[in-house]
Amino acid sequence: MAHCCGGNEHDSLAKSVADARDTILAASLPVQGTESIHLGNALGRVLATDIHAPANVPAWSNSAMDGYALRSMDGDAVRCIIGQSFAGHPFKGHVGAGECVRIMTGAMVPEGADAVLIQEQAEVHADQVTPQVVSKTGANIRQPGEDLQAGTLALEAGTWLRPAQIGLLASLGVAELAVYRRLRVAFFSTGDELRPLGSALGSGQIYDSNRYALHGMLQRLGCEILDLGRIVDDPEQIEAALHSAATMADMVISTGGVSVGDADYIAELLGRLGTINFWKINMKPGRPLAFGQLGDATFFGLPGNPVSTMVTFYQFVRPSILKRMGKAAPWTAPLVQIPLAEDLQKKGGRTDFQRGRLLLTPTGLQVTGIGQQASHIMSGMVHADCLIILAAEAEHAKAGSLVDIQLLEGLV
Numbered sequence: 001m002a003h004c005c006g007g008n009e010h011d012s013l014a015k016s017v018a019d020a021r022d023t024i025l026a027a028s029l030p031v032q033g034t035e036s037i038h039l040g041n042a043l044g045r046v047l048a049t050d051i052h053a054p055a056n057v058p059a060w061s062n063s064a065m066d067g068y069a070l071r072s073m074d075g076d077a078v079r080c081i082i083g084q085s086f087a088g089h090p091f092k093g094h095v096g097a098g099e100c101v102r103i104m105t106g107a108m109v110p111e112g113a114d115a116v117l118i119q120e121q122a123e124v125h126a127d128q129v130t131p132q133v134v135s136k137t138g139a140n141i142r143q144p145g146e147d148l149q150a151g152t153l154a155l156e157a158g159t160w161l162r163p164a165q166i167g168l169l170a171s172l173g174v175a176e177l178a179v180y181r182r183l184r185v186a187f188f189s190t191g192d193e194l195r196p197l198g199s200a201l202g203s204g205q206i207y208d209s210n211r212y213a214l215h216g217m218l219q220r221l222g223c224e225i226l227d228l229g230r231i232v233d234d235p236e237q238i239e240a241a242l243h244s245a246a247t248m249a250d251m252v253i254s255t256g257g258v259s260v261g262d263a264d265y266i267a268e269l270l271g272r273l274g275t276i277n278f279w280k281i282n283m284k285p286g287r288p289l290a291f292g293q294l295g296d297a298t299f300f301g302l303p304g305n306p307v308s309t310m311v312t313f314y315q316f317v318r319p320s321i322l323k324r325m326g327k328a329a330p331w332t333a334p335l336v337q338i339p340l341a342e343d344l345q346k347k348g349g350r351t352d353f354q355r356g357r358l359l360l361t362p363t364g365l366q367v368t369g370i371g372q373q374a375s376h377i378m379s380g381m382v383h384a385d386c387l388i389i390l391a392a393e394a395e396h397a398k399a400g401s402l403v404d405i406q407l408l409e410g411l412v
Contacts, residue, residue, distance in 0.1 A: 044222030158328030256304030
């Protein structure tokens with residue numbers, strides 16, 4: 001059944017979130033295949049080789065400000081403007097005693113000059129500049145190699161390429177680079193009650209929403225996505241789907257059918273087809289979880305409730321994918337401690353992942369819970385910008401206390 005999540009009672013034999021994640025990561029082996037791609041197609045890929053700076057960055061001294069390039073040894077003496085230097089159009093002469101060059105930000109510092117007087121500190125009359133301050137050697141100049149020196153390590157193999165990394169590689173003139181091949185991930189949902197989008201719903205039926213959420217999460221990770229659709233609660237069809245998925249993918253993900261209901265066939269089938277662990281995770285939402293090997297593929301059987309699917313994906317599947325796609329550690333999202341804006345309710349015994357919203361208050365950043373926290377309330381995930389993580393041993397959380405949060409969005 002796609003939306004059965006098992007009981008809510010605390011089980012002393014349940015696996016902790018940390019132990020489950022450690023076990024999963026230990027078994028998640030990185031792919032070995034690589035390919036060469038253009039930098040313009042590198043977003044979200046993982047670098048397969050170290051990249052060293054082929055030259056100094058910047059390659060030459062350039063101005064950090066608009067102003068006048070001059071010799072610092074001349075102090076506050078009046079200078080005569082003898083030319084100009086613009087980005088891409090350097091001044092080709094030499095700056096001597098009592099001389100200066102009008103210079104723009106990013107332009108090459110001309111020979112003989114060792115400082116830039118910013119224009120706000122210059123009194124200008126015709127072609128004469130009277131400094132209002134005495135410039136020190138190197139003032140407002142970006143030195144060669146200040147960012148990266150020739151031969152130094154710019155990016156290590158295993159770097160996940162985001163916009164900042166791509167910008168750095170472009171600054172080095174890197175056009176082609178070796179990356180690990182994309183991780184192939186096949187997934188499907190199970191349940192007789194699931195209906196395709198656009199169809200009419202009958203009694204007891206729901207739309208197959210988990211597949212679309214999974215597709216979005218996988219797409220953001222840059223995986224090669226193989227959507228196998230919805231599989232009815234029929235053991236023969238589920239077995240065929242599992243076998244097909246395992247032959248075409250590095251990872252197989254199913255949603256629903258990992259509990260103990262009469263129509264939950266995943267456990268029995270996987271026992272015959274692969275080496276699978278079925279765990280009760282000491283967490284809420286997301287209690288039942290299947291993990292293991294299905295042939296050569298890593299397998300995850302996620303619970304069917306939509307919030308449980310997303311939370312277990314973020315805590316277990318995403319770290320495994322990042323490691324398998326070749327990314328260097330860390331693989332889990334960082335935790336940030338922020339004060340609670342209001343009391344949160346919680347029963348002791350299970351790690352709680354509550355949906356939260358960040359608040360900018362007069363005393364600083366705080367976090368608050370979002371409405372109902374039940375695992376079927378998808379609107380809570382829609383309005384959340386973080387997960388509030390309350391430790392298993394905690395009972396309730398008081399306003400003002402520091403809590404761990406995981407941000408659900410990234411910038412760089």
